Amino acid sequence: MSRRIHARRTEGIDKNVWVEFTQLAADYKAVNLGQGFPDFSPPKFVQEAFCDAVNGGAQMHQYTRAFGHPRLVQSLATFFSRVTGHEIDPLEDVLVTVGAYQALFCAFQALIDEGDEVIIVEPFFDCYQTMVKMVGGKEVYVPLRPKVEGSLSSADWTLSAEELASKFTPRTKAIVINTPNNPLGKVYKTEELQMIADLCIKHDVLCISDEVYEWLTYDGNKHVKIASLPGMWERTITIGSGGKTFSATGWKVGWVISSGHIIKHMKTIFQNCVYHCPTAAQEAVARAFEREYELFGSPESYFQQLPAMLHHRRGKLASCLQSVGLQPIMPEGGYFMIVDISSVKVDFNDDSTKDESYDYRFVKWLTKEKGLATIPVSAFYSPEHAKEFDKYIRFCFVKEEATLDAAEQILRKWRQGK
Numbered sequence: 001m002s003r004r005i006h007a008r009r010t011e012g013i014d015k016n017v018w019v020e021f022t023q024l025a026a027d028y029k030a031v032n033l034g035q036g037f038p039d040f041s042p043p044k045f046v047q048e049a050f051c052d053a054v055n056g057g058a059q060m061h062q063y064t065r066a067f068g069h070p071r072l073v074q075s076l077a078t079f080f081s082r083v084t085g086h087e088i089d090p091l092e093d094v095l096v097t098v099g100a101y102q103a104l105f106c107a108f109q110a111l112i113d114e115g116d117e118v119i120i121v122e123p124f125f126d127c128y129q130t131m132v133k134m135v136g137g138k139e140v141y142v143p144l145r146p147k148v149e150g151s152l153s154s155a156d157w158t159l160s161a162e163e164l165a166s167k168f169t170p171r172t173k174a175i176v177i178n179t180p181n182n183p184l185g186k187v188y189k190t191e192e193l194q195m196i197a198d199l200c201i202k203h204d205v206l207c208i209s210d211e212v213y214e215w216l217t218y219d220g221n222k223h224v225k226i227a228s229l230p231g232m233w234e235r236t237i238t239i240g241s242g243g244k245t246f247s248a249t250g251w252k253v254g255w256v257i258s259s260g261h262i263i264k265h266m267k268t269i270f271q272n273c274v275y276h277c278p279t280a281a282q283e284a285v286a287r288a289f290e291r292e293y294e295l296f297g298s299p300e301s302y303f304q305q306l307p308a309m310l311h312h313r314r315g316k317l318a319s320c321l322q323s324v325g326l327q328p329i330m331p332e333g334g335y336f337m338i339v340d341i342s343s344v345k346v347d348f349n350d351d352s353t354k355d356e357s358y359d360y361r362f363v364k365w366l367t368k369e370k371g372l373a374t375i376p377v378s379a380f381y382s383p384e385h386a387k388e389f390d391k392y393i394r395f396c397f398v399k400e401e402a403t404l405d406a407a408e409q410i411l412r413k414w415r416q417g418k
């Protein structure tokens with residue numbers, strides 16, 4: 001065929017950090033502290049919910065309600081009405097999607113027009129950039145910056161109020177935030193969210209709030225939903241993930257909760273792309289939320305137990321990194337920890353990566369030569385800022401202790417020059 005086969009919208013978005021580095025980790029059979037997924041099973045009650053769902057009769061293997069399995073939209077509405085203090089209508093204000101990924105896709109497809117500007121706070125989950133490009137939107141970037149040189153906590157990385165305000169123009173349609181943040185682990189404080197909310201209200205702008213790590217905060221940090229701030233419910237699209245909530249990333253059940261006048265447009269995109277999510281997995285997530293509703297705030301709640309376990313694993317990884325002379329930026333929340341590698345000198349001796357950024361070269365060297373997979377942090381930045389932030393790599397600590405021990409052994413051997 002001599003004519004162009006691909007659609008123009010596929011241009012400039014073909015590279016994908018997850019495809020590249022997940023394959024590299026597999027090719028080299030590396031200890032994988034790269035992609036953000038647990039290397040352990042979901043808790044027993046979640047697995048049992050799935051088994052009960054699958055054995056729950058014929059209807060569990062067939063289509064259910066397209067915009068969300070009734071039991072799931074009801075459990076989400078009940079649970080988050082209590083969390084947000086806002087009466088959420090299960091049929092109007094909730095859309096169940098194929099992971100949070102597809103909730104993001106539906107948001108950008110349904111709400112962003114050609115030429116609309118979307119403010120993206122850096123570092124950002126990479127698909128925000130490509131999804132804005134796919135709809136012909138214009139990304140406008142504003143980086144979180146460490147307040148102090150050599151900052152040791154994600155809390156020190158903040159937005160400049162002036163710099164953020166300067167990014168709003170008459171063409172700004174939305175801002176995307178992610179709290180707790182991937183890859184940094186920053187948990188936005190109420191004052192920071194209020195600053196963003198004030199600008200959204202002033203400029204009549206939507207807020208896409210990616211909250212997939214909402215239950216994973218440490219050291220007393222509290223997750224705050226920007227949709228719960230005055231004047232924000234009707235302009236906020238809040239995105240959640242069953243995979244991240246219940247350590248079942250392979251189920252790919254996500255959702256978006258927002259005012260019905262926004263959800264209705266996302267339903268239009270949804271019914272014209274995927275139309276329906278797996279019934280049994282939705283039933284299982286519904287049962288899990290029903291359990292968590294009853295146990296909310298108690299020691300038996302998974303939303304208490306998972307952050308407690310990950311708090312320990314976060315400390316274990318941080319100690320391991322510090323013991324080999326690497327300095328992590330301690331995350332206030334989430335699955336990940338970034339490390340400043342600017343003081344680490346390595347002879348990459350690999351022509352195949354010579355034109356790549358320092359962090360990409362380092363991650364590929366660490367995976368190929370030492371057998372430890374991580375993710376380069378410049379993948380979470382715009383081209384205009386990637387150079388400023390290419391001296392960090394990301395480690396994932398939602399892994400078995402044995403996996404973290406194996407990573408520690410590799411790092412020790414390397415740093416001892418063995």
Ligand SMILES: Cc1ncc(COP(=O)(O)O)c(CNOCC(=O)O)c1O
Nearest residue numbers: 035036099100101125182212241243254
């Ligand atoms: C901020 C954020 N939003 C959305 C998603 C997607 O969530 P889901 O799996 O529910 O589609 C993810 C999952 N990230 O996993 C890749 C990685 O960072 O290692 C995410 O981190």
